[in-house]
Amino acid sequence: MRMNEYKMDIGLEIHIELSTDTKIFCKCSTQFGCEPNVNTCPVCTGMPGALPVLNKQAVRYAAAVGDALNCKINTISKFDRKNYYYPDNPQNYQITQFYTPICENGYLEIDTIDGKKNIGIREIHMEEDAGKLLHNDLKNVSFIDYNRAGVPLIEIVTMPDFSNGDEVTCFLEKLRLIIQYLQVSDCKLNEGSMRVDVNLSVRKKECEELGTRTEMKNLNSFRAIKRAIDNEASRQIEVLKNGGIIDMETRRWDDLKEESFVMRSKEEAKDYRYFPEPDLPMVYVDDAMLKDIELSKPQFRHEKNDYYINELKIPEYDAKLITLDYDMTVLFEETVKICDKPKNISNWLIGEANRILKEKEWDACDIKMSPKNFAMFVNMVSEGIINSNVAKVVFEKMFLEDINPEKYVEENGLKQNSDGEMIKKIVQDVINDNEQSVRDYKAGKDKAIGYLVGQVMKKAAGKANPKLVNELLLEELRKDM
Ligand code: ADP
Ligand code: MG
Ligand code: ZN
Numbered sequence: 001m002r003m004n005e006y007k008m009d010i011g012l013e014i015h016i017e018l019s020t021d022t023k024i025f026c027k028c029s030t031q032f033g034c035e036p037n038v039n040t041c042p043v044c045t046g047m048p049g050a051l052p053v054l055n056k057q058a059v060r061y062a063a064a065v066g067d068a069l070n071c072k073i074n075t076i077s078k079f080d081r082k083n084y085y086y087p088d089n090p091q092n093y094q095i096t097q098f099y100t101p102i103c104e105n106g107y108l109e110i111d112t113i114d115g116k117k118n119i120g121i122r123e124i125h126m127e128e129d130a131g132k133l134l135h136n137d138l139k140n141v142s143f144i145d146y147n148r149a150g151v152p153l154i155e156i157v158t159m160p161d162f163s164n165g166d167e168v169t170c171f172l173e174k175l176r177l178i179i180q181y182l183q184v185s186d187c188k189l190n191e192g193s194m195r196v197d198v199n200l201s202v203r204k205k206e207c208e209e210l211g212t213r214t215e216m217k218n219l220n221s222f223r224a225i226k227r228a229i230d231n232e233a234s235r236q237i238e239v240l241k242n243g244g245i246i247d248m249e250t251r252r253w254d255d256l257k258e259e260s261f262v263m264r265s266k267e268e269a270k271d272y273r274y275f276p277e278p279d280l281p282m283v284y285v286d287d288a289m290l291k292d293i294e295l296s297k298p299q300f301r302h303e304k305n306d307y308y309i310n311e312l313k314i315p316e317y318d319a320k321l322i323t324l325d326y327d328m329t330v331l332f333e334e335t336v337k338i339c340d341k342p343k344n345i346s347n348w349l350i351g352e353a354n355r356i357l358k359e360k361e362w363d364a365c366d367i368k369m370s371p372k373n374f375a376m377f378v379n380m381v382s383e384g385i386i387n388s389n390v391a392k393v394v395f396e397k398m399f400l401e402d403i404n405p406e407k408y409v410e411e412n413g414l415k416q417n418s419d420g421e422m423i424k425k426i427v428q429d430v431i432n433d434n435e436q437s438v439r440d441y442k443a444g445k446d447k448a449i450g451y452l453v454g455q456v457m458k459k460a461a462g463k464a465n466p467k468l469v470n471e472l473l474l475e476e477l478r479k480d481m
Pocket of ligand 1: 009010011012013157158159160161199200201210211212213268269
């Protein structure tokens, strides 16, 4: 993108669904993917007279995120009503924290091409999620699912400290890992448990004051965010160069068209008629909760990296890949507990496991394989019970369906054949049947051996011990040389 005499400023508003078992103001389940409207009650469907009761776990999670992002955690915070009508909002107001959020004034350090940089966190507040509208254009009707209404959210608001899309991506990746390691959300952009709005403005390089910003929504992947940022900066520069002005507006990104469209002009606080929520008392974060957060703080990524490299003795490359996903670290560590072969375990995770994840477009949390079966498998491979080709097949089956590898190998007759006598007989047969290749080998064409090994493996249905096959074959061929 050509920025020339312009630079951009970006601030993010990030909504994250907290993975509490129940909603923020009622006891309905927060489970994702249920039949529409099964997780509802009078509170989360806005029935008259229903009263909210705050979920303590949600408060703890919000404070834990604030702690990890170096925020000041307010001992007392409050809830407010944000009033607006929309069918996904059954109360006609959203309960949020407007005047006094739970956390303020934090920062997160990121790596940029110019070195380290702190991105300011203006605040983190708690609020309730809205329901989900499902539009059916063919029938020209819309449906509403209130399962999501009342799911606890935190909104993280950054300062306009980012200068480009790479900084945004770096920040979001780091933030997502922190939150996953804290286990307060799975942060899936494609399922909406992490939603990022990008506020962006541009200004002349010598200009001190920030430009007028737009806000962009509907960004469903990190790649989409990066593309949307570049696109919006170019659009604004184009407008300014042509002597136009930027309208403060909310835009919707269309990732297929690679374009954004105006959704609405920017709303202001006064449009929402905020006022203190009369049905909820103040929120206290007491010393006991702060202490609990401190005590249950997890090992974050860099600490885990050090532990894997220094204590479990796996290469830095492996450690970095495994710690890229919290669920992967759990699988790795649990398996190491049962089978003390960290390097063998990490080999399978960074190799085959990552390959299958990519192919299936899964996250590590979708892996079916239990640490118990995985450990059993790793032992079977290192004891030579199955050969490496069979191992790949068994691994994939176990990864996708959590089969018991011992049982599976037994039932399907996949054990490696290390029976010397039997392999010797097959080797004899192959030598007799392939005179030409034998002659080639003896005439110095080393490549011929590969073909002969292949023939033996084929006859042994792929289960022969390849090392043994090689040895026996060479032994036979060299006999009369
Ligand atoms: P509002 O509450 O009206 O949405 P805020 O002042 O809270 O506005 O800012 C929302 C987000 O927009 C924050 O992330 C902030 O950093 C960012 N932001 C504010 N002004 C600008 C600007 N001129 N350019 C880019 N981002 C901005
Ligand atoms: Mg805002
Ligand atoms: Zn409910």
